[in-house]
Amino acid sequence: MATGKPLTVAEFCAELGISRSTFxxxxxxxxxxxxxxxxxxxxxxxxxEFERWLSEREDSTV
Numbered sequence: 413m414a415t416g417k418p419l420t421v422a423e424f425c426a427e428l429g430i431s432r433s434t435f436x437x438x439x440x441x442x443x444x445x446x447x448x449x450x451x452x453x454x455x456x457x458x459x460x461e462f463e464r465w466l467s468e469r470e471d472s473t474v
Contacts, residue, residue: 419462445461
């Protein structure tokens, strides 16, 4: 499984090519991956959580 430092919201958005507002919209609708909230309020997404979240969205109709 993938490891490494957690992604920032900016890194997550850059990987998917989405805006921050889209990320926060998904988060409000509980469609975003689980996040870690740091003491300063910043969010991080574990790489493993990102990969799990992506695999749940794979189109199995191929």
